[in-house]
């Protein structure tokens with residue numbers, strides 16, 4: 194499934210379910226559902242979330258900056274006799290890192306960023322820690338590996354649960370629901386989802402292949418069903434209220450006119 198479909202279906206269904214359950218919808222809950230709908234694909238190099246947050250051009254700039262930093266560091270070490278020869282090794286490693294492929298480099302950036310956020314999380318509050326831990330976990334996961342499993346749901350749900358208690362907002366329901374819906378949607382593809390690795394069993398209802406006509410069809414049916422659900426959760430009750438308001442006003446008017 195495309196990122197766009199995941200975004201609409203997972204977020205839309207989550208918001209509808211929360212509304213229908215009487216949980217109500219908050220802006221942070223919506224934001225968490227939105228991120229969670231794309232999060233399982235964060236380990237895919239072409240995922241929507243990664244393309245937006247770490248585009249190729251930014252990766253190239255980071256590589257150039259790292260190489261320049263490495264060369265600069267070696268020159269500094271040469272002039273200042275700074276921890277020679279180990280500092281040469283560090284400088285060379287920084288330059289060498291620019292030769293690793295884009296996927297690995299992205300993972301390294303994510304791990305470094307995650308570590309930094311975790312470190313900041315000690316002072317900056319639970320959000321930094323959640324995102325930091327998540328980036329670190331994702332950076333070491335194999336493609337369509339743990340993120341598309343029960344463990345992925347548990348890790349993300351657990352992190353959000355911990356953050357929720359500190360923030361006094363039950364965000365984990367929105368997050369875990371949206372995340373699980375992503376996996377459910379992926380079960381409609383040929384690859385399916387291996388929910389309990391290392392067990393080989395896969396949840397697979399092979400109705401479509403992404404990019405093929407079957408994909409176009411199934412994805413659009415899912416989007417349409419989501420829109421119908423959203424309509425029932427948000428527009429219909431509001432319509433009822435509007436009718437109630439109309440009755441109330443006409444009654445009032447009737448009383449006044451008598």
Ligand SMILES: [Zn+2]
Nearest residue numbers: 233234375379
């Ligand atoms: Zn996926």
